[in-house]
Amino acid sequence: MRHVNQSVPAPPPARLRVGILLARRFTLAAMANFIDVLRLAADEGDRSRPILCSWRVVAPRPGPIESSCGLVVEAAETLGDPTRFDYIAVVGGLIGDNQWLSSEAEDWLRRAAAAGVPLIGLCTGAFILARAGLMQGYRCCVSWFHREDFLELFDEMHPVSDQIFVVDRDRLTCSGGASTAHLAAFLVDRHIGRAAARKSLSIMIVDEAMAAERPQPGLPSDLSANDPLVKRALLWMQQFPETPLTAERLARQLGVSRRTLERRFAEDLAVSPAEAGRRMRLAQVRALLARGEKSVTQIAAETGFSDVSHLIRVFRAAEGVTPEAWRRGRAG
Missing domain, CATH: 3.40.50.880 (Class I glutamine amidotransferase (GATase) domain)
Incomplete structure (x- = not known):
């Protein structure tokens, strides 16, 4: 056979x-x-x-x-x-x-x-x-x-x-x-x-494939946005703390009109882009103060405030104390 x-x-x-x-x-x-x-x-x-x-x-x-x-x-x-x-x-x-x-x-x-x-x-x-x-x-x-x-x-x-x-x-x-x-x-x-x-x-328990343009998560801010356009705008703001972007320039960068950008911020966060940017920069100021490595003058320059006195005014309005007093309170 x-x-x-x-x-x-x-x-x-x-x-x-x-x-x-x-x-x-x-x-x-x-x-x-x-x-x-x-x-x-x-x-x-x-x-x-x-x-x-x-x-x-x-x-x-x-x-x-x-x-x-x-x-x-x-x-x-x-x-x-x-x-x-x-x-x-x-x-x-x-x-x-x-x-x-x-x-x-x-x-x-x-x-x-x-x-x-x-x-x-x-x-x-x-x-x-x-x-x-x-x-x-x-x-x-x-x-x-x-x-x-x-x-x-x-x-x-x-x-x-x-x-x-x-x-x-x-x-x-x-x-x-x-x-x-x-x-x-x-x-x-x-x-x-x-x-x-x-x-x-x-x-892998992932709901759906994300397109390349999806904004990166994990923005280091207390601003929690749901609108993808607003998330992208916040990420752009986060990237340039030393030179804050105007709403006009930010809208142009994102390919939308200023009116559209401001409307989407108002609907999603109930604040203007300028106010969101101010909050983000203050969050960065607090993070830098907590590290204790830089002077208030250096921090003002790195977070887009025109000078130290400007930072002190804005910080005191938000926190009730000066940046140095806030840092001493953290250290104590």
């Missing part, structure tokens, strides 16, 4: 292949959220087989890479040919001298860019791409929390900090945290389909 050799056909190649580069002390949540969306979109249910998507952690040499929380991820492959991936994602982490990639990894990213492979910056991965000279001429998303850190290093750039991620041609950057899941869902939607993207987020 003859045995017929019935070979099993090879599975089709993945529709979405992503290489992952981890910086030293990378942010574990940013990496995990991004990969989990790919994992859940790749197979039936949550079986995790890399069928429709594939993802590989790569490094100049295989071995462990420590995250910012101390947990370790193993790099399974060396860098090799970057064109074997549809995208290469760089996961950043703690900001500082030890956060960057090796020069070998940066050179590999430049070769990938030259070959036309789109690059992704997750969390502070945008810092790494900018340091490698790969964000020149591109819009770049940076968390509002790290915007000043970014400008200290790359003062010629104008980072976007009023939305959760930015897609600019073959550069994709996001603010970190949960936004990495939404950026991954954007890729899944683009290459596999909307149903797969929705399935991934649903299993």
Whole structure:
């Protein structure tokens, strides 16, 4: 009796292949959220087989890479040919001298860019791409929390900090945290389909995919806005405390009329944009006073007050005491 050799056909190649580069002390949540969306979109249910998507952690040499929380991820492959991936994602982490990639990894990213492979910056991965000279001429998303850190290093750039991620041609950057899941869902939607993207987020207990333009959450202010336009306006105000934006300029930046902006503020917060800006700047004054590192004169200059006497008048009207008295009360 003859045995017929019935070979099993090879599975089709993945529709979405992503290489992952981890910086030293990378942010574990940013990496995990991004990969989990790919994992859940790749197979039936949550079986995790890399069928429709594939993802590989790569490094100049295989071995462990420590995250910012101390947990370790193993790099399974060396860098090799970057064109074997549809995208290469760089996961950043703690900001500082030890956060960057090796020069070998940066050179590999430049070769990938030259070959036309789109690059992704997750969390502070945008810092790494900018340091490698790969964000020149591109819009770049940076968390509002790290915007000043970014400008200290790359003062010629104008980072976007009023939305959760930015897609600019073959550069994709996001603010970190949960936004990495939404950026991954954007890729899944683009290459596999909307149903797969929705399935991934649903299993992760995320209500819906957020568009890139969704305002970043976590505004450090007691102003709690529901209107997306108002949230974006507040984020713009937060980014420029030393030079307060007029309602006219803010409206122009957001692409609406001043009348529309003022109406939306009144409906959502029952205050004008100017009053919201004043409250935000006072919140920043209190935060700086509590740290105790800067003089009242320095704080006035950094928070958009014309001089110390102006700050003292506004602060006393709001708090009932001078800034120095408020600080002494906190210390006591």
